[in-house]
Amino acid sequence: MADVLSVINPATEALIQEVPVDDEAAVAQKFKQAKRAQPEWAALSLAERIKPILRFRELLIERVDVLATLLTSETGKPITQARNEILAVPGRIDFFVENAADVLAPERVYCEPAQALPGMGTLEEVIGYDPLGVIANISAWNYPYFVGGNVFIPALLMGNAVLYKPSEVAALTGGAIADLLHDAGIPKDVFMPVIGSGLTGAALLEQPIDGVFFTGSYATGQKIAVAAAPKLIRTQLELGGKDPAYVCPDANVAVAAAGLADGAFYNNGQSCCAVERIYVHADVYDEFLEAFMKTVKSFKLGDSTDPDTYLGPVSRKPQLDVLADQVADAVAKGAALRWGGERLDRPGWYFAPTVLTEVNHTMTVMQEESFGPVIGIQRVASDEEAVGLMQDTPYGLTAAVYGTDRERAIAILRQLKTGSAYWNCCDRVSPRLPWSGRGHSGLGATLSRAGISTFLQPRAWHLRAG
Ligand code: NAD
Secondary structure (H helix, E strand, C coil): CCCEEEEECCCCCCEEEEEECCCHHHHHHHHHHHHHHHHHHHHCCHHHHHHHHHHHHHHHHHCHHHHHHHHHHHHCCCHHHHHHHHHHHHHHHHHHHHHHHHHHCCEEEEEECCCCCCCCCCEEEEEEEEECCEEEEECCCCCHHHHHHHHHHHHHHCCCEEEEECCHHHHHHHHHHHHHHHHHCCCCCCEEECCCCHHHHHHHHHCCCCEEEEECCHHHHHHHHHHHHHHCCEEEEECCCCEEEEECCCCCHHHHHHHHHHHHHHHHHCCCCCEEEEEEEHHHHHHHHHHHHHHHHHCCECCCCCCCCCECCCCCCHHHHHHHHHHHHHHHCCCEEEECCCECCCCCCCECCEEEECCCCCCHHHCCCCCCCEEEEEEECCHHHHHHHHHCCCEECEEEEECCCHHHHHHHHHCCCCCEEEECCCCCCCCCCCEECEECCEECEECCCHHHHCCEEEEEEEEECC
């Protein structure tokens, strides 16, 4: 394991900082501290745990400029999108705080009156809820505030201690999140950042943790599942996607084109629920393509620190080769390259926004997660053909249908095995709804009440009055 992580600015390729890495011994020590601190934290009243979370909420807003600048520097995320991400966290906190008491409340599910026999007083059956204990929160870099906060905020509210491993691509932001939580009053040992690459993540899984909540790729998710299996602990995996969208012949084409272009290219396509495949009915194909291209060509690409920039660099250098390979594979198999298609000749890891048409499912661009500014658009002759193609993936995160007929859209979406279904919208997450994947997109759910109760385990209380 290297001693330091080199944090590089994807827009300039300059070294920002070298960050010390937690080795196995440091990880073990952090686990010990968290294990010792957790019972005291869980013994506080819910109101006492809510207080520092609400202070964290205030600090996010107060310090948004500094935090957004840091996030932009290490991931290349355009500054406006970095601010949007941070400023959306308070809404999620509000949902968690408003629902925490209800989720935690014990439920009396049965009460038997006392009998006139010795030792046979009233019998109550009560379901109580205990925190899991010390959990590992292993996170991705693309939305560190969202994917981290969806775990550590409800986990802390429910009385758990959290060992938080930010991605190596967002390590400075991970440290900043920890500082913010500590400044807000979360005890240092109750929330501990664990800094490093996948090796540090693997070392964290060696510890006797009580749960693992992972966000990242399918390939790493499988490794997490294997490492967690013998421990028999709560394991949640929020993984990748190859999310499809279908434009019906009755769609409002202008709305569909604008919505899907944003869904495909927001955050440079580096969203788990980015639109990755578009199927368009032949009746509206030409009109859709024209409107879609117009929107894509209007996106401002450039300096991530400019508030008007919509497309920055990709956050990880190896992704440039993945994208170039997908484009080359598609073109070799007969796709038409309508726009972009290559790395830009400028400093930084910039890949031109890329639109491919005449694509089919023999091409990797329609099969494997692109996770970048590349989209394939395929013409279809019917709803049935669209459904067949949308289903042709091992992933199942989201799917979208654009059209004016609600029943038709819902009938299509019902046939797809996805955790989220969108009608006339896409690339959307709500704190009130469960965020989950089917198939290779993962296990378990965050957000919604299910995403709070997942940090608890039920206990059956059989209480007989003496
Ligand atoms: P990744 O799988 O490369 O890394 C994720 C995290 O796992 C990082 O912190 C990494 O250091 C750690 N890790 C790597 N190997 C490990 C190991 N053997 N043991 C323990 N930890 C290990 O993913 P990424 O590049 O950070 O994120 C991109 C992926 O995440 C995409 O596939 C994207 O779709 C997915 N994602 C999913 C969601 C969702 O909610 N479903 C949200 C965001 C991102």
